[in-house]
Amino acid sequence: MSTDSAPRKRGRSLTQEVVLSLTQQIREGEFLPGSKLPPEAELMQREGVSRTVVREAISQLQAARLVETRHGVGTFVLDIPASPSSDISLDCNLVTLLDVMSILEFRISIESEAAGLAAHRRTADDIHAMRAALEQFDVTSDLRNESNVKADIAFHTAIATATGNRYFADVLKQLGAAIIPRNRVDAVRRTPQQQHEYLRQIHGEHLVVLGAIERQDAESARAAMRTHLSNSRERLRTVREVLAEQQAGVTPSGSNNGEYQDTAAQPTHR
Incomplete structure (x- = not known):
């Protein structure tokens, strides 16, 4: 469970932090498949964020098929897809x-x-x-x-x-x-x-x-x-x-009207 005193890592948006927090709680079984997530007001208090951030995080969890929202009822946890049978168990449900x-x-x-x-x-x-x-x-x-x-x-x-x-x-x-x-x-x-x-x-x-x-x-x-x-x-x-x-509504630094600029190092051919 997230606490108000838990430090936020620099470089992450609040939405990303809430997505990671809720995803971890779902995977650790705090919110079981079929169970209902707490209402927005409670999530706001638990995570220490605004209603807008909570709604954006829920939208990302919906896109990742971890939860579904039923109009007028609430948001419910979905079954986490089982990883394919293998000698190596890797979680391929990438959320963020x-x-x-x-x-x-x-x-x-x-x-x-x-x-x-x-x-x-x-x-x-x-x-x-x-x-x-x-x-x-x-x-x-x-x-x-x-x-x-x-x-x-x-x-x-x-x-x-x-x-x-x-x-x-x-x-x-x-x-x-x-x-x-x-x-x-x-x-x-x-x-x-x-x-x-x-x-x-x-x-x-x-x-x-x-x-x-x-x-x-x-x-x-x-x-x-x-x-x-x-x-x-x-x-x-x-x-x-x-x-x-x-x-955050900020024009990205080093960009042209929000367009992506590739800043990775160029390869050295040998």
């Missing part, structure tokens, strides 16, 4: 940008090592699979569609497969489309030129990773993957800040 950033933090540790192992163990077929994925990514780089996301997933999965250790690939398969934060980044409006530049930067980072794996340079492969995923995290952090400022 902060969840996606946590996934990226996890991926940095896992996929950096996977890239290093792939550099040692890759076969010609593995390299072919990586190149095919990047060619598809390049072809669809001007489009906002699932083909581009699938190509991105295919590239990372091909690297995991090249390790020869099935658990790397199992982790990525379990996470599925959650490993690609592009839909969250697309929540911020971009011009076609910004969209093109954004995807070209990702493609460039991918090429650096592929080059190191193909050369069998394990250390460079680890470093390139770490740089790529760290850049993804920073791009998402920028989106979170822009959205928080938009919610």
Whole structure:
């Protein structure tokens, strides 16, 4: 349960804080499936926020299919979807940008090592699979569609497969489309030129990773993957800040009429 004395972390909007608080309470069983959430006035007091913040948080929980609101009756907790059966149990119900950033933090540790192992163990077929994925990514780089996301997933999965250790690939398969934060980044409006530049930067980072794996340079492969995923995290952090400022009615700093500006570091080709 949230308390008035609990410190709010800097950088998070009040809405994000309430979403995280209620999500945690739902997952820990404080609010069971089918039970009714407390009324707005009580949530306002529990969380120490305004009615507007509570309503925005409930809307986000509805979008995440954690609750449903019945007109004139109240807001009720839904059943949390069970994770697919697997040797590895991962929660893929991503609710907020902060969840996606946590996934990226996890991926940095896992996929950096996977890239290093792939550099040692890759076969010609593995390299072919990586190149095919990047060619598809390049072809669809001007489009906002699932083909581009699938190509991105295919590239990372091909690297995991090249390790020869099935658990790397199992982790990525379990996470599925959650490993690609592009839909969250697309929540911020971009011009076609910004969209093109954004995807070209990702493609460039991918090429650096592929080059190191193909050369069998394990250390460079680890470093390139770490740089790529760290850049993804920073791009998402920028989106979170822009959205928080938009919610507060402030023109985002360093932006053009609220349009997303990519500030992540450019990859260094070797």
